[in-house]
Amino acid sequence: MSIKVETLSGETATLDDDKLEELRMTFRGPLITQQDDEYDAVRVVQNGLIDRRPALIIRCSGTADVIDAVNLAREYGMLAAVRSGGHSVAGHSVRDRSLLIDLSEMRGVWVDPDARLVRVQGGATWGDVDREAQAFGLAVPGGVVSTTGVAGLTLGGGIGWLHRKYGLSCDNLRAIEIVTADGRLLRASESENEDLFWALRGGGGNFGVVTSFDFTAHPVGPTVMCALPIYAENPDKVFRAWSDWTETVPDEVTTRAIFWTIPQDPHMPPEIHGKQVLVTGALYAGPPDEGEKVLQPVRQLGTPLADLSAPMPYRVFQAAFDFFFVKGALASYWKSLFLSGPPSRAADLIVRHGLARTAPESMIHVPLLGGAISRTDPDDTAYADRDATCMLSVDGNWLDHRDSADHIAWVRHVISQADEFSTGRTYLNFDSAAPGEAPDLVQAAFGDNLQRLADVKRRYDPHNLFRLNANVPPARPSTDL
């Protein structure tokens, strides 16, 4: 049966049976259409709000499949989404009636301990990276949920539990291999295609399909001291005390405050199930006994309801919140802003809304930034906000889809109230705007770097083949004579 795919110009491209048969012979990975039994399982992404039906899914088995998939998209002018970990809260990585270039089977990780180099295939998750790197006592700064894809997170920046000591995920890149819109496999680094390398460190999925990342890894753990005190009383006092503490901590400490409701889940002590809480989590990237002393104050900001703090394997902490983020289960709508000044500057707003979340699964999440992030100049990478002290991420999550409009309205309302505390920038990895929905947001994220990104886009993707993302349209050619 032939399939119909939407094109970049809004028309329809048809692949007939013969063409599909030819493609099945060409690709090593499977081609999946609505006729296949696994179609529904394969099209699922993390965000349960996103229920989309691509026309054709190519599950790439390696770089050759990616090259052929990009060539196919370009030759037919197909609208193509690119997916690795599938965690895009905006749903960028799947689209109705489109081609889906799926790298989620390309999850190889290779570690060179002497060179402290970790090479990661384009579809790997942070859990894959941690598993291999920790065998050598190494880690690459990643995210806080181990099922998140390395690709989307790194291309958009990448904050986690190590960013204050070692920088963003994208700051730790040595090189990238990428298939660009013309089907070429390019290497980008400080000495090869430098313009592309600059753009890929924060500029998102705009420039092609990344098949591998080379990262610098750092000695971490395997045992690290982690603080996880859970407060229920006096949230305003605790939040302000946490904010004061963040002004004293060394770069080894990465910490975040999270307003949340403890889920009814065996991973959490039963006596605190259903409690509305403020969690002030922290990790010390150094010797655990030193960490125990440095993190002690965050456990004494008030009287904790429970304290899950302990020295623990880095990998265990990296996966500590995985149980909550079951693929396809939670509907999510997130928005974020970078804040200036200490977190307490916005305490009234944060605490008020933190306690008035419209769903127990929702969170107000305030990660502390600074440290190594701010030691890179804003124009050294496409990722532009290096001065923010912290982020306000309003993470709407819920289970009953009938209430979606209310939860989305709540997220937008909170963010609209936070302008006066903001640096004016936003973190696109934590934003639910659909492609093209909010050009202002892209401007706000990249600021002065946007024009340079648009120039790079014009060089590598002049027809905007890769547009299902926080899109940077290619710069128009100059008309000056």
Ligand SMILES: Cc1cc2nc3c(=O)[nH]c(=O)nc-3n(C[C@H](O)[C@H](O)[C@H](O)COP(=O)(O)OP(=O)(O)OC[C@H]3O[C@@H](n4cnc5c(N)ncnc54)[C@H](O)[C@@H]3O)c2cc1C
């Ligand atoms: C539960 C959860 C936890 C999160 N935690 C963190 C966190 O701790 N820190 C943080 O910084 N962010 C975090 N995020 C946000 C996350 O960084 C972004 O959603 C990111 O896009 C996810 O990457 P992915 O590969 O899983 O996404 P996908 O949905 O697979 O891809 C998202 C987009 O990235 C691009 N992309 C993906 N793969 C490739 C590729 N191989 N080549 C080129 N472009 C590609 C495409 O534009 C694609 O649309 C989290 C998100 C969720 C849902």
